[in-house]
Amino acid sequence: EIVLTQSPATLSLSPGERATLSCRASQSLISFLAWYQQKPGQAPRLLIYDASKRATGIPARFSGSGSGTDFTLTISSLEPEDFAVYYCQQRSDWPRTFGQGTKVEIK
Amino acid sequence: QVQLVESGGGVVQPGRSLRLSCAASAFSFSTYAMHWVRQAPGKGLEWVALISYDGVNKYYADSVKGRFTISRDNSKNTLYLQMDSLRADDTAVYYCARETDGYNDYWGQGTLVSVSS
Numbered sequence: 001e002i003v004l005t006q007s008p009a010t011l012s013l014s015p016g017e018r019a020t021l022s023c024r025a026s027q028s029l030i031s032f033l034a035w036y037q038q039k040p041g042q043a044p045r046l047l048i049y050d051a052s053k054r055a056t057g058i059p060a061r062f063s064g065s066g067s068g069t070d071f072t073l074t075i076s077s078l079e080p081e082d083f084a085v086y087y088c089q090q091r092s093d094w095p096r097t098f099g100q101g102t103k104v105e106i107k
Numbered sequence: 108q109v110q111l112v113e114s115g116g117g118v119v120q121p122g123r124s125l126r127l128s129c130a131a132s133a134f135s136f137s138t139y140a141m142h143w144v145r146q147a148p149g150k151g152l153e154w155v156a157l158i159s160y161d162g163v164n165k166y167y168a169d170s171v172k173g174r175f176t177i178s179r180d181n182s183k184n185t186l187y188l189q190m191d192s193l194r195a196d197d198t199a200v201y202y203c204a205r206e207t208d209g210y211n212d213y214w215g216q217g218t219l220v221s222v223s224s
Contacts (some may be wrong), residue, residue, distance in 0.1 A: 034210045042215035091209040095168045096154040
């Protein structure tokens with residue numbers, strides 16, 4: 001099973017700041033990685049797929065990068081609605097696995 | 108717009124069974140693979156199962172293999188998850204999700220399953 005390790009567990013930032021979230025895989029994913037955002041009481045929302053492609057309707061302040069085993073989600077300037085938990089997920093192999101999540105909280 | 112609505116959750120005793128349903132609308136259900144993903148209270152996301160668009164191919168997480176069965180009825184635009192031999196650690200919100208290009212682009216609101224004596 002591919003293990004995804006996200007860091008940091010919690011990121012404390014202010015609105016307008018830049019957020020950088022990391023996801024490291026236990027083996028190469030090529031580029032088969034997605035990022036999801038989840039707010040309390042809501043279902044996850046697809047942000048980025050294939051490491052760097054923005055899903056439909058996702059603002060340009062969200063960007064993804066990386067390949068192989070190291071991936072990054074960047075939020076260029078945090079808006080109030082961006083404070084949430086973010087998960088990475090791989091589709092390179094079965095079973096599909098998620099990272100444990102990074103919580104982006106208001107400082 | 109695409110809609111996925113789960114139902115069938117509730118409180119059940121350990122060892123008993125429960126069947127979840129996911130009603131899909133506003134898209135061509137029979138042409139999409141579908142997933143179940145769960146989230147234990149206060150925890151992260153755990154992928155549970157996948158079924159191909161035609162129901163032929165199915166994949167399961169090791170934690171549910173042999174106890175859970177994913178199925179679909181394309182004539183009713185409905186996805187199912189039959190859960191047998193339920194355990195306390197199956198307690199979670201269960202989401203159904205559509206797959207596009209290998210990822211989950213639409214999710215339902217979830218249904219809570221609580222396994223407790």
